[in-house]
Amino acid sequence: MKKIIKFLLCSLLLVIFFVACGEKKEEKVVTEDKPIVIGQTFVVGAIEPTVGGTPWSLTTHGLSETVFSVDRDGNLVSRYVEDVERTDKLNWVLKLKKGVKFSDGTEVNAEALAWAMNTVMEENPLSNATAGKVKFEKVDDYTVNVTVERETQNLKSLLTEWTNIIFKKGDKGYIFTGPYIIKNLEPEVSLTLEPNQYYENSEKRGEVIIKAISDMASMKLAYESGELDMAFGITPEIASELKDEGKIVETIDAGYQYFGVLNTATGIMSDKSVREAINLGLDREDYIKALKGGRVANGLFAQYFSFAGDVKLEYNLDKANSVLEEDGWKLNKDGLREKDGKILSINVLTYNSRPDLKIIMQVMLSQLKKMGIEAKTSIVDNIDVEAKKKEFDVILYAQHTASTGEPTYFLNQFFRTDGSKNMMSYSSKEVDELLDKMGTLPFGDELIKTAKQIQEVIYKDLPVLYLVDPEWNVALSERLKDYKPYCGDYYIVNSELYK
Incomplete structure (x- = not known):
């Protein structure tokens, strides 16, 4: 009788073990981190941070950041600058935060920030619009003096302009400070991103894939098939059709x-x-x-x-x-x-x-x-x-x-x-x-x-x-149902994309 009871107990334990294993396997499939896939009409071509509109592309892709940026409430905020003080008509002083890093782990100190901004001012004439050619000079490790050519009353706003991204030269190309880095780039076709490990809360992020899809019918099909988690900038007709299908579509003031x-x-x-x-x-x-x-x-x-x-x-x-x-x-x-x-x-x-x-x-x-x-x-x-x-x-x-x-x-x-x-x-x-x-x-x-x-x-x-x-339309998968685009398409890929 004891042998029978022992056999039954062993059998029961085996059943529990296999059921548990099966449950774990199923949970793994459900919770597996797949890349977030975004369809939009463009992907950056060359990684040239001072050429034309490229710095804007790098920021909207989540690779770079301007010295100040606009948050969801319209405030100008900075990961890099602690304080801005005006000292006279044409001069300002920036006090930098300590410990903010490039994606290679080196610090964004006064020397690095001044070099990046001076390079932008010299090489991208689009950056000279507001205050002329602005000069940045290191005072100490975390202090930068800023001299404008034409008077401005709002240096924070100037440092938010899309040309003014922070970057440095590395052995294998340019290095930025945004929440993501490049894993693979097929110029103007697709971009695969992985988290920048030196950006706050990087462990909460996974890979992102951006696909350039200029044909709106193709964009719609890719979204409907589940290939895309986000279809950014779809036409009004397609937005209406997707809404009729019960899909998640956000309509926003474009800015x-x-x-x-x-x-x-x-x-x-x-x-x-x-x-x-x-x-x-x-x-x-x-x-x-x-x-x-x-x-x-x-x-x-x-x-x-x-x-x-x-x-x-x-x-x-x-x-x-x-x-x-x-x-x-x-x-x-x-x-x-x-x-x-x-x-x-x-x-x-x-x-x-x-x-x-x-x-x-x-x-x-x-x-x-x-x-x-x-x-x-x-x-x-x-x-x-x-x-x-x-x-x-x-x-x-x-x-x-x-x-x-x-x-x-x-x-x-x-x-x-x-x-x-x-x-x-x-x-x-x-x-x-x-x-x-x-x-x-x-x-x-x-x-x-x-x-x-x-x-x-x-x-x-x-x-x-x-x-x-205009208004714009963005179709979202269930996975991104809480995603709220803001500031037009300036921050499509941002630090909050993974919740």
Whole structure:
């Protein structure tokens, strides 16, 4: 009898053992850390931290960080700087935090930060917009003196500008300070990231894979199949379809603005009457309907900012046609405007990484046709390269115009005479003087008033067309249901991606 009881007990223990093993195996499959996979319209090409818009790409990919950054509540915060003190009109002192490290384990001290910022200022002219070429000088191991070329009242904001990332040169390439490092890069196709072990709470993070998918139908299929945990920047139509399927879709205020950049230096857009006519003949409400969201622009900034414009856009097709008639552009037998034997034809460009702009382009073509204007369109990969050729009439462009939480950087970049992103060849003594004044003002009522005034002058001069204050759509897997994008696409991959 004892042998039977012993046998039964042994059998029972074996059953419990195998059941437990089976449960552990099943738990392992459920809790196994798989990479978070993100689909978006672009992946960085070359890792060049001082070339054009590359530093922005490195930050949105989670590789780099600016000296200050914007948190979810819109505050300017820094992992690197303890205190900022202004000592005179053009000089500031930064007191650095101790113990913050690059991804190779070396410290971000005064010498390292000063070298990075001076290199940015020398090699990337886009960094010189707000205060000219800024100089950084080590005082001691954790103190940096900062000297600006043009007066500014907010050094924190300047150090938040997307050009101003911290980096160093290593034996095998550049080294950054963001929450992730590169495991594998297939330029402009895919990027695999792994946690930066020297970044706070690195043990809570896993791998991230970013895939460049410019075709929205392919993006949708990849998301629906479970290949993607996040589909960033999907079109309104796809967002609506996914919502109908019960999928998780976040709709956000983009912070970006959609506007038309006009070549005022050469070609047909140098004629202000043509610019005025086109501005009058574009019904922006048609864009809002096509995009299924957003608002008609009232200036150059998202409407939740205190310094957003107060411009009231006028749509009047009859008036637009009258302006063209008075300027000598008569309708020919084909319904096209003609003057001195020349057809009124414009080249309209946009680019693949912003799908909404392609939608606006299609609507705009029909609107231009109603004015008797012929339009030739091109969709390119690198719009900034094309802009430098000055062979365009109109570029449909998207920009986060207040990524630092204030208007100075963008306005100086785009609208100061000879500004680093003044693609329009725009020059206005009045705007330049207002920008100089803005540099002397702390953030407050007077600066807000000045920013609004600049937007009124720009609307009068029409180097750009105000179009749309957009919304964006992001599809998420159940795994990322609590993910909340912020500041447009500036921090898609961030330290909080893994919860």
